[in-house]
Amino acid sequence: MAIDTNSSPQTIASDSAGHPSLRVHARDNVRVALRDLAAGTEIEDGNEIIRLVEPIRHKHKFALCDLKTGDTVTMYGVTVGRATQPIAAGAAIRTDNLAHSTDSDSTGPGASEAHWQMPDVSAFSTATFDGFHRPDGQVGTANIWLVVPLVFCENRNIEVLRQSVAEALGDDPYRDYKRMAKAMLHGVDDDNPSPLHVSPFPNVDGVRFLTHHQGCGTTDDDALALCRLLAGYINHPNVAGATVLSLGCQKAQIAMLKQAMKERDPEGLRPVHYIEQQATASEEALIREALTTIFDGLREANRVERQPAPLSKLRIGVECGGSDGFSGLSANPVVGATIDRLVALGGSGILSEFPELCGVEHELRARCVDDATAQRFTTLMEAYQRHAAAVGADFSMNPSPGNIRDGLITDAMKSAGAARKGGDSPVVEVLDYTEPATRPGLSLLCTPGSDVESTTALVGSGANLVIFTTGLGTPTGNPVVPVLKVSSNSDLARRMADIIDFDTGAVIRGETSIDELADQLLQLCLDTASARYAPRAVELAQYDFIPWKRGVSL
Structure with missing residues (x-):
């Protein structure tokens, strides 16, 4: 705003x-x-x-x-x-x-654009990040092979593949917890744990396995939305290629996903392997074929090395979860100032969670670059609100008990602070769920306020890095994109140091300015995009993925 x-x-x-x-x-x-x-x-x-x-x-x-x-x-x-x-x-x-109550004026578009003062970004004028350059011009901050089910019936096979690949690569993120469980049960610790294997694919960040509970027993629109979301992940700059498992009879058909991929990747540059269980001789044959595509894909992905890329290739999605009464005073403004810096340098940001923009719509409309962009924002917001009302829900129901205990009494109060993650730069495009971001600058994306659903959507629309603010603490991560956690207060940063990457509590204490911390956070983003820093969510293998089933989720 x-x-x-x-x-x-x-x-x-x-x-x-x-x-x-x-x-x-x-x-x-x-x-x-x-x-x-x-x-x-x-x-x-x-x-x-x-x-x-x-x-x-x-x-x-x-x-x-x-x-x-x-x-x-x-x-x-x-x-x-x-x-x-x-x-x-x-x-x-x-x-x-x-x-809950909000302003009702309808400020026209462009009112704020002319008054936006670009931040001083001279310290980053020559900055780059080391990323993976794709044939379509996108640049990834990671290099992932993706394994995806088209329907929940394949989740078990996805888990079989996950465990099999982890064992083969010596890359089990839960090995320490397994040792802990054995020690607790048998009373004897393993004094000689197996050492970590050296990866045969040093230029690959791993294989990620998605699971979900959709694909069948749902509406045609939900099946189509799922396929478009999966296409966004498969064609994501952080993804080298994918293996897709289908049962065969489900509503979300392979043909539907192929059409969604054609929309995202019209030249067919991204390698994708489709395997249908009902057309396969046996489960063993399916697993063997899937493993073959995975390991062949890893060998090809390993040929790509990190190379310098301009900041115009960096697109950061911003998210908040477990917000507290300080989130809108420290963490969110610091993230907003970081996005403003990135936009001034030619990069992009995506602000989502439409229920948490309720109450500041007029401010965001005023930042839209033209009438069409402002009208699209209004149209999507009103449609979402009508859908909620049709099932007896309302955006005012958004604040959680934890939000309220920490001082966020109404949705409008929560929204006013949450919107600050988007900084002050002009809004260049407004996207519906699963639509890809295409323009440099700040985009608005229609998603629910639910943390994981919204983070999942940000990545599906092309964010190759996510900044996630929290005041109460939440471990949310993503399978293909690094997620940086920013705390609103230093007490949280100390208590949950294993999930927090950056602390903005010094703003509350008056020890530093938002501008100073924004410079530091932008540098951390560049270090993360270049794999010089590994976020806590990546270290913990916090790979959350939840598609939005477009009923009502606030």
């Missing part, structure tokens, strides 16, 4: 230095507690002194003036709710006194 100087990263950082609370935007009528505050605490707010009438937990908000029933509550400069009962100045904002 467009953020004026009263809510700039520098203002946030300086305001929080030594201060127990923070007003994010000059128009806000609430402040955020940066630490637990006792009743009676006096808070400076400009020329005013606010006395807290009750204890305020850290990350939660309190009113700066007396609010009547029906009054608007504003944060980030936008409406995040309306009072359902009187709220005294210095009282906590809670679910029992605030209801």
